[in-house]
Amino acid sequence: MGQSSDQSAKFDVIVVGGGPAGLATAIALAQDGVATALVARRIPYRDNRTTALLGASIDFLTRINVWPHCQSQAAALRTMRLVDDTGRLIRAPEVRFSSEEIGAETFGYNIENRLLMDAMERRAAELAHLARYDDTAASIEPGDSTITVTTGNGDVLTASLVAGADGRQSPCRQAAGITVKSRALDQSAVTFNVGHTRPHHNTSTEFHTQHGPCVFVPLPGERSSVVWVSTPDEAARLAQLNNEDLGLAAERQSHSILGRMVAEDGRHVFPLAIETPSAFAARRIALVGEAAHVLPPIGAQGLNMGLRDGADLADIVSRARAQTEDLGADQVLSRYATARRADVFSRTMAIDAANRSLLSDFLPAQSIRALGLHLIGSVGPLRRLAMREGLAPWWRRAG
Numbered sequence: 001m002g003q004s005s006d007q008s009a010k011f012d013v014i015v016v017g018g019g020p021a022g023l024a025t026a027i028a029l030a031q032d033g034v035a036t037a038l039v040a041r042r043i044p045y046r047d048n049r050t051t052a053l054l055g056a057s058i059d060f061l062t063r064i065n066v067w068p069h070c071q072s073q074a075a076a077l078r079t080m081r082l083v084d085d086t087g088r089l090i091r092a093p094e095v096r097f098s099s100e101e102i103g104a105e106t107f108g109y110n111i112e113n114r115l116l117m118d119a120m121e122r123r124a125a126e127l128a129h130l131a132r133y134d135d136t137a138a139s140i141e142p143g144d145s146t147i148t149v150t151t152g153n154g155d156v157l158t159a160s161l162v163a164g165a166d167g168r169q170s171p172c173r174q175a176a177g178i179t180v181k182s183r184a185l186d187q188s189a190v191t192f193n194v195g196h197t198r199p200h201h202n203t204s205t206e207f208h209t210q211h212g213p214c215v216f217v218p219l220p221g222e223r224s225s226v227v228w229v230s231t232p233d234e235a236a237r238l239a240q241l242n243n244e245d246l247g248l249a250a251e252r253q254s255h256s257i258l259g260r261m262v263a264e265d266g267r268h269v270f271p272l273a274i275e276t277p278s279a280f281a282a283r284r285i286a287l288v289g290e291a292a293h294v295l296p297p298i299g300a301q302g303l304n305m306g307l308r309d310g311a312d313l314a315d316i317v318s319r320a321r322a323q324t325e326d327l328g329a330d331q332v333l334s335r336y337a338t339a340r341r342a343d344v345f346s347r348t349m350a351i352d353a354a355n356r357s358l359l360s361d362f363l364p365a366q367s368i369r370a371l372g373l374h375l376i377g378s379v380g381p382l383r384r385l386a387m388r389e390g391l392a393p394w395w396r397r398a399g
């Protein structure tokens with residue numbers, strides 16, 4: 001990967017934003033021989049989130065040669081438990097999924113985002129077709145036949161297409177004229193990691209409380225990452241606790257299934273929201289990752305969807321390039337939108353419904369949720385469908 005210093009340069013695609021979705025997209029494009037610029041500040045990853053990467057994401061990261069750089073730092077996920085801890089009158093039975101039931105060795109792997117990002121940066125540095133601009137995009141101006149990105153340092157880059165992977169506030173989305181429907185949830189997630197005295201046996205356990213899920217996801221060794229969704233006040237209180245007290249609170253919440261817990265340094269609080277865009281692409285700009293969709297952290301879907309955005313965009317661009325099509329033409333953008341729409345909207349709806357049913361004090365909603373989980377837990381074909389669907393949408397598995 002070249003560190004570019006030309007004041008003006010031409011590319012096939014410019015990727016704006018170097019979070020995990022943007023980096024993966026830039027790597028996939030450049031690996032396919034697409035002349036790609038990545039406009040992204042190279043700064044240390046700023047929070048302690050981990051990602052449960054599910055089946056199809058591992059396949060994609062393997063295909064773009066990132067996975068070999070970080071596999072040894074990830075923990076396999078072989079069993080998923082959902083535990084109703086709402087304490088309500090109507091409670092769902094515990095549901096336990098095992099990857100063996102669908103003939104898979106694992107559901108996926110959990111890895112700290114900063115380690116995943118290091119691996120992506122190392123892979124990006126190997127690619128001759130990837131020019132890195134360690135900078136921000138100061139302006140993004142779509143034109144009739146090209147699109148121009150000017151960086152903070154004054155580099156002027158042109159391309160046929162921009163991949164807007166610039167996160168929730170996305171300047172690219174604004175330049176494309178795409179609006180976003182946003183609903184703030186009265187919930188926040190606290191993230192932290194814990195060490196514990198009992199082994200996790202590669203089991204991820206999600207406790208469903210009245211304020212949201214509290215999830216313990218395995219990390220290598222006797223450690224787990226915790227995503228604890230609660231009211232904003234409670235999340236703020238938890239984040240203030242010292243390591244011992246937070247470990248104790250987590251141990252109580254987990255009913256001591258992992259023994260004694262001590263929290264590690266570092267915690268972050270994320271106010272939760274659901275965001276869906278009015279379009280996935282317009283005016284030579286295709287949106288990728290959280291620029292295109294924001295979900296609460298239930299069922300580990302956010303970045304998994306972001307990686308599918310990147311994989312689909314790279315495939316569509318490579319095919320269009322082989323046909324010598326204009327990569328930013330309306331028909332290419334519309335292929336991308338078609339590829340992403342059903343996946344993003346169906347998952348957003350499912351996660352929103354799951355979250356609402358958890359928070360609802362309405363008895364019929366609780367009954368439906370309990371019945372749904374009971375059916376998923378006890379009816380073999382439904383169980384297997386739910387597990388496979390969690391890993392990737394059915395049309396992707398069939399394809």
Ligand SMILES: Cc1cc2nc3c(=O)[nH]c(=O)nc-3n(C[C@H](O)[C@H](O)[C@H](O)COP(=O)(O)OP(=O)(O)OC[C@H]3O[C@@H](n4cnc5c(N)ncnc54)[C@H](O)[C@@H]3O)c2cc1C
Binds near residue numbers: 020053288
């Ligand atoms: C608590 C929590 C737990 C989660 N757990 C999971 C999980 O287990 N599994 C999962 O799949 N997902 C999970 N997610 C979701 C996942 O973390 C996000 O989907 C993912 O991090 C978003 O990555 P991104 O690259 O789209 O955006 P970001 O990481 O926000 O990256 C966007 C980048 O663009 C840059 N940028 C912005 N403007 C510009 C500009 N003008 N020029 C250049 N760069 C710019 C920003 O600086 C940033 O680096 C979780 C989310 C939360 C909140």
